[in-house]
Amino acid sequence: MTATPLLTIVLPVHGVERFLPQCLESLRAETAAEGEVELIAVDDRSPDGCGALLDRYAARDDRLTVLHLAENRGLGGAREAGLAEAGGRYVWFVDSDDWLPEGALDAVLAELRRESASDTPADVLLTDFTHVYPDGGSEPNPWRSALAASPLVEGCTAAEHPELFRSVMAVWNKVIRRAYLLDLGVSFGGGFYEDISVTYPALLAARRLRYLDRPCYHYRRGRPGAITSTPSPKHADAFAQYDEIFAFLDRRPDAAALRALVFDRTLKQAVTVYDTPGLVPDGLRAAFFRRIADHAARHRPADHRFPPGVRGLRYRLAARGDRHAYEQLRRSGRLPRALRRRARAVVPAVRRAVRGGARFTVYNAFRRLPLDPNLAVYAAYWHRGYACNPAAIYEKARQLAPRVRGVWVVEDRGRAAAMPPGVPYVVVNTPAYLRAMATATYFVNNVNFPHTMAKRPGTVHVQTQHGTPLKAMGMDLRDRPLAADGMDFDRLREAVDRWDYLVSPNPHTSEHFGRAFPGRYELLETGYPRNDRLANATAEECAAVRARLGIRPGSRTVLYAPTHREGRGGYLPLLDLPALAEQLGPDHTLLVRTHYFHTGGPGDLTTGQDAAEILDVSAHPVVEDLYLAADTLVTDYSSMMFDYAVLDRPIAVFAPDWEEYRTVRGVYFDLLAEPPGAVALDQEALTSALLAGDPEPAARAAFRARFCPWDDGGAAERVVRRIFPVTGPAPEGAPAAGAGEEGAGEEGTGTEGGVAGTATDPGPGGTRSARAGLSR
The missing domain is CATH 3.90.550.10 (Spore Coat Polysaccharide Biosynthesis Protein SpsA; Chain A)
Known part of the structure; x- marks a missing residue:
């Protein structure tokens, strides 16, 4: 020993x-x-x-x-x-x-x-x-x-x-x-x-x-x-640690030769913490920025030089304590000429103008600037954050079209705090937002941008939508006033007229979107980019997601995800969830996700010791995580069934109010006649189907053949190669990029009315066309 x-x-x-x-x-x-x-x-x-x-x-x-x-x-x-x-x-x-x-x-x-x-x-x-x-x-x-x-x-x-x-x-x-x-x-x-x-x-x-x-x-x-x-005020603890490092350098002349390098490294870390969304609480950001300037004043060596380029300019502004100019540079990547000369004066004036109700004056002034050929603005679900097809396109574009900078629009600071680290964003109605909307060459959204943000000639608008439609959509709701809920159909036509591309997940959607959203856009029959993750999922990824959600190993997991019902207000508890948990037993876990329109949650989920564990996952930000974690999906009329089918796992349809729903909302096919799996009209039948495991594999196979033919894991790449200037050739066997290089031009490629479609090569789903979405 x-x-x-x-x-x-x-x-x-x-x-x-x-x-x-x-x-x-x-x-x-x-x-x-x-x-x-x-x-x-x-x-x-x-x-x-x-x-x-x-x-x-x-x-x-x-x-x-x-x-x-x-x-x-x-x-x-x-x-x-x-x-x-x-x-x-x-x-x-x-x-x-x-x-x-x-x-x-x-x-x-x-x-x-x-x-x-x-x-x-x-x-x-x-x-x-x-x-x-x-x-x-x-x-x-x-x-x-x-x-x-x-x-x-x-x-x-x-x-x-x-x-x-x-x-x-x-x-x-x-x-x-x-x-x-x-x-x-x-x-x-x-x-x-x-x-x-x-x-x-x-x-x-x-x-x-x-x-x-x-x-x-x-x-x-x-x-x-x-x-x-x-998020924590304790991120400011870094400055005390910096002081200790430089105190050590003061005591050790043998190490002082690297003082400038250490200062560069500590300054870089401080501004990175400041820049990372959500780390420093909003109310403390100004104080944190002042601490950066104080750190520079105390510890910057006399012979220190900032690095060249934009990075050096950011560090210089931080060391000077010029937060307004720093924020403008960080959000837009550049400083207006006036701001380069007088950053302290101009940015506060712009912000005061926006707060004073003159944001459209500011916006129109930005519209006089040239389009930025390398700027793309992304948004999802009315600026709720980083999600869905736009997020999948953004990630793939960063790989294939790195020259194009992506910036996300979020509705407030709370949403900004939830953005993934390193993803640039602008907050609605700030000067940075107005400039981005005025000068971007690309718009990517799964809903429509505000009509006040008028698309300029040369801007390319990619509309991804956010679900395969079972229920009637768009112009098909004109004769369904309860479902339309006051929809302005003239405004909808104006919005569709701005689309240059509309992404379709499957042939069924292509058929009905052309009528529901009549326009001159090009229909991209690529599959849904957000479903690439499901198509490419591994057993290890699924296990990791389950562990992160706290699901017990070996527990059979059921995801219950009902949709919104027009005319019924908030969440409609058609299922007795505690009773279902009791019937499923302790070897099950029941995940409950209410529709994002509903804010009240699913109510009391208390169960007994011998029941399935119930987890309310309504607030979980990434729905694809829930798909990967679940062994079975229970839904009613939600488009989630079409996405979940990519995983080829059991699906049960709980449809006790089918006749009422199809009458009020209108549907594109008879779900009960062509379901993705077992159909239950009452809770007892649903429980039996869930305990049976996989009672309808043939129904699921037919459903997948109809609605998942293009879900091969390459949808995002097909969209990116069609829209953006990509680097490198398409992979062998992939659809041609079509006019993707044309989409990079500053003028004339994506007009106010859109562009006509052209043929593309057959993709993994078989023969397809990139046709215009004409009314029929």
């Missing part, structure tokens, strides 16, 4: 009961000698069962020591407590919601044995790592190129390879020589970003750094509660 462990792994633990077993199980090595590795887990007053779980593991693993803190000290304090008890030559701070890949600990130990035998052992061993996302997807270390260079692999100082500061500054992929760390005189900070006050000094002062070019760490990204996705 070795007298001194070679490695101590310090594991701070708080609120991660769901992830902790995977982490603990991963901390094993086949090659470790007895006593070579010690584990110190710090229970930071965890509110869940983590403390008891750690004690159970410690009882059967003599490497593990558990410290139970009397009060919560935060991640930094927990690490400090573990470090105080560590005895290893090296220490590795592993986060307890992450885990090590198989063989990683063996690989690290092998490196540490070699280093310990060296006359100049490495002070820090950096490892490669992998990002893992909630949906089960993964991404290799995006900064590997900055680390895998030969100087760092062989051993060097930070001054000899400053490129390493382009990588992540977190502590979890850095194994540090313990005596060296203690001699630095640094400590983990309190609050958020607590580790950078250790990692920067550890890298800056090291006599020898090494990089192990092997993924040795799985870093879990995007989990609920992670600071990278959590």
Whole structure:
């Protein structure tokens, strides 16, 4: 048994009961000698069962020591407590919601044995790592190129390879020589970003750094509660950590040569936090921006130069504290000429004009600017956020047409906070929104933009809609006043006249949309881009979604998703959900999603101990997650059935009011005669169908043949290649891009009336045409 462990792994633990077993199980090595590795887990007053779980593991693993803190000290304090008890030559701070890949600990130990035998052992061993996302997807270390260079692999100082500061500054992929760390005189900070006050000094002062070019760490990204996705005033804690870093530089002249590089890196992190939607609460953003300027004033070296280009301009405005000019540049990507000269004066004046009711004056002024050939504006569901077909098109366009910048329109700051990190957005009726709507060459929406935002000649409008129609739509509602609910059909015709393209998910939709929305647009018979995810889904992705939703492993999951009923007000509880849960039993989970028109929720979902668990998922932002999680869909007349059919899983139609619905709303086919699966007119029949598992596979097969012939996972790419200027050829066997290159022109390609359709090659659904949506 070795007298001194070679490695101590310090594991701070708080609120991660769901992830902790995977982490603990991963901390094993086949090659470790007895006593070579010690584990110190710090229970930071965890509110869940983590403390008891750690004690159970410690009882059967003599490497593990558990410290139970009397009060919560935060991640930094927990690490400090573990470090105080560590005895290893090296220490590795592993986060307890992450885990090590198989063989990683063996690989690290092998490196540490070699280093310990060296006359100049490495002070820090950096490892490669992998990002893992909630949906089960993964991404290799995006900064590997900055680390895998030969100087760092062989051993060097930070001054000899400053490129390493382009990588992540977190502590979890850095194994540090313990005596060296203690001699630095640094400590983990309190609050958020607590580790950078250790990692920067550890890298800056090291006599020898090494990089192990092997993924040795799985870093879990995007989990609920992670600071990278959590709105909080504590993001301002970063500034205290920056102060500690520069205080260290003041004490260590040997490391001061990299001061300018460190300043660049900390300034970049601060503005990234500020720019990321939803991190800094709205009411604190101005104060946070002032902290950025104060940080620059205190720590910017005298000989520092900002980088060139737009990035340098952003940093310069942030350092100056010019928030108005910074926001204009961030949202639009450029500054108006007047703003370039007098940013402080012009932007406030524009904002005052908008607030004072003169937004159309401002909008019309922006319309005198030339169209931006590389700007696309996206929106979904009346500016509710990032979703549906526009989101799928946006993601594919970023791959295939990277020159085209996509900007999303959201209705308010609340919606903005929910946008995915890194996705640009503008808020309705702000100057940035007015400019984007006035100058974009592309519009992509699944509903209509406000009629006041008149499309200019040269702008290309892509209308995706958001569902295969069972119920009557558009102009087909003229003789159904209750369903039309005051619809302005003249205004609808004006909106359709602006469409250049209308996306169709299947031949049935093509047939009826041409009559419901008569116009001169080109009909893109591509399939629905949003369904690509379903067509391409893997078992691993489905399992990850189920885990994220909290569904018990092995539980048969039923998604109940009724549609809106005109004339009935809000949610109509046709099913007794607690009773259904009792009948299904504890081996089931019942997901309930009310229509987004309804805000009151599904009511009381309390059940007994022997019933299925009921989860209200009405507020879950991504409906495709729910499809992937569910073993069976129960709906009535919702278009969700057509999307869910792509997965080829059982569907049950619960239609107790079918005759009333078809009379009030009007339908395009008899659902009860051509259903996607079992049909139930009462709760007893529905329960029997669900307990039967898959009673109508033949009906589902016929339904899929009719409504899913184009769902091959390539719909978004077909749309993007038709609309945008793409880079690279279409994949072998895909439909031709048609006039996609023409769509990139500034003038004359997408006129006010739209463009006529042209033939395209047969796609995966068989023969199809890109015909005009003429009235018939």
